[in-house]
Amino acid sequence: MLRAVLADVIHFATSKREAEDRMTELADLTRTYGGLAVVKSIQRRAKPDYRTFLGKGKVQEILETFPEHKANVLVVNEILKPGQLFNLEEALRPIKMKVWDRIDLILHIFDKHATSAEAKLQIELARIRHMGPRIYNLGAQLGRQRGGTGTRGGSGEGNTEAMKRHLREQEQRVLEKLKAYEGQHAEQRKNRSRNDFKTVALVGYTNAGKTSLLNALTKRKEYAADKLFATLDTRIGELYLPETRTSVLLSDTIGFIQGLPPELVQAFRSTLSEAIHADLILHVIDATDPHLELKMQVVEKILEEIGLSDRARIRVYNKLDDLETEFSEELQDAYVSAFTKVGLTQLKKLISKKLSPDSRVVPTLE
Numbered sequence: 308m309l310r311a312v313l314a315d316v317i318h319f320a321t322s323k324r325e326a327e328d329r330m331t332e333l334a335d336l337t338r339t340y341g342g343l344a345v346v347k348s349i350q351r352r353a354k355p356d357y358r359t360f361l362g363k364g365k366v367q368e369i370l371e372t373f374p375e376h377k378a379n380v381l382v383v384n385e386i387l388k389p390g391q392l393f394n395l396e397e398a399l400r401p402i403k404m405k406v407w408d409r410i411d412l413i414l415h416i417f418d419k420h421a422t423s424a425e426a427k428l429q430i431e432l433a434r435i436r437h438m439g440p441r442i443y444n445l446g447a448q449l450g451r452q453r454g455g456t457g458t459r460g461g462s463g464e465g466n467t468e469a470m471k472r473h474l475r476e477q478e479q480r481v482l483e484k485l486k487a488y489e490g491q492h493a494e495q496r497k498n499r500s501r502n503d504f505k506t507v508a509l510v511g512y513t514n515a516g517k518t519s520l521l522n523a524l525t526k527r528k529e530y531a532a533d534k535l536f537a538t539l540d541t542r543i544g545e546l547y548l549p550e551t552r553t554s555v556l557l558s559d560t561i562g563f564i565q566g567l568p569p570e571l572v573q574a575f576r577s578t579l580s581e582a583i584h585a586d587l588i589l590h591v592i593d594a595t596d597p598h599l600e601l602k603m604q605v606v607e608k609i610l611e612e613i614g615l616s617d618r619a620r621i622r623v624y625n626k627l628d629d630l631e632t633e634f635s636e637e638l639q640d641a642y643v644s645a646f647t648k649v650g651l652t653q654l655k656k657l658i659s660k661k662l663s664p665d666s667r668v669v670p671t672l673e
């Protein structure tokens with residue numbers, strides 16, 4: 308069982324509310340992994356300690372309270388620099404505590420939930436890319452620890468050289484295997500467009516209700532859960548549009564989350580390929596989320612990173628059944644509940660409208 312100390316370092320200017328919400332998300336991630344948060348620590352500083360991320364006093368406190376909490380991993384709510392990870396692990400070695408950053412935790416969740424071979428490969432690639440800089444830094448760290456050059460740093464250097472080479476070779480192997488899947492996806496897409504299917508992709512922050520909407524709109528019954536990253540693969544269902552009496556294909560995929568570096572997003576390219584090639588994007592938003600603005604920005608940014616900023620898009624505000632406050636509705640957006648199915652007819656109308664040829668720019672024939 309994972310017993311975690313959750314630690315965050317925030318700036319003095321960050322509001323209490325924002326600090327608590329950051330911590331809640333980290334605790335949710337820990338719960339999603341199946342772990343227990345035994346300590347939640349928020350430290351205010353001008354900036355994280357460059358050596359150990361957390362201040363000296365905090366590290367000391369973790370060491371001292373160990374007998375009480377018996378935590379076995381420290382999870383830091385940021386991306387650690389390789390040197391910081393190394394120094395923290397050194398400092399916590401006496402109590403054998405592991406150190407993870409936010410990305411390590413997310414990768415562990417992915418790993419636990421992944422079922423398909425393709426998802427597993429993508430996680431492997433993300434892991435390699437997250438590990439890379441740490442290994443590159445290790446040689447330098449070891450060298451410095453031994454008192455700089457000229458001492459017996461040689462074997463350490465040699466080892467890290469071998470590790471770097473190994474990592475590069477692993478990355479190549481994984482990339483090649485993933486290429487085969489990308490080829491398959493491309494083939495499937497070709498068949499669909501030959502059969503004249505338009506494609507619509509559900510995207511959004513994790514836990515927004517994408518899978519629930521896929522289930523409500525199609526006959527599929529996929530796993531939806533109050534967990535982050537319940538879905539890691541692409542799922543596709545058929546959606547009938549009464550307006551135009553046509554069917555389109557609706558795809559669901561992995562949710563987005565803040566703080567994912569672009570290299571990691573890129574590792575999921577092939578899972579995201581349905582979204583990348585979709586005719587229309589449905590951006591699903593949890594209307595009850597107090598942070599919907601921030602989360603919408605996170606999604607927009609990731610869409611931009613995968614080259615989708617200009618794609619036709621509908622914003623779909625979900626969970627209306629659970630919404631207590633008033634909402635000012637915009638005509639171009641959809642307001643729905645996957646639970647009560649309210650708003651789904653209107654959503655389908657909006658989809659038909661966006662997909663019908665006269666609503667887009669028709670290229671002139673030469």
Ligand SMILES: Nc1nc2c(ncn2[C@@H]2O[C@H](COP(=O)(O)OP(=O)(O)OP(=O)(O)O)[C@@H](O)[C@H]2O)c(=O)[nH]1
Pocket residue numbers: 511512513514515516517518519520530531532533534535536537538539560561562563625626627628629643644645646647
């Ligand atoms: N009240 C309410 N809850 C909803 C609605 N739609 C989804 N939920 C809940 O929101 C949580 C997340 O739903 P999912 O459909 O798994 O969300 P997702 O976006 O696919 O999440 P990931 O795959 O984990 O990224 C679940 O607990 C659902 O029961 C809705 O219309 N109303």
Ligand SMILES: [Mg+2]
Pocket residue numbers: 517518519530531537538560
């Ligand atoms: Mg899902």
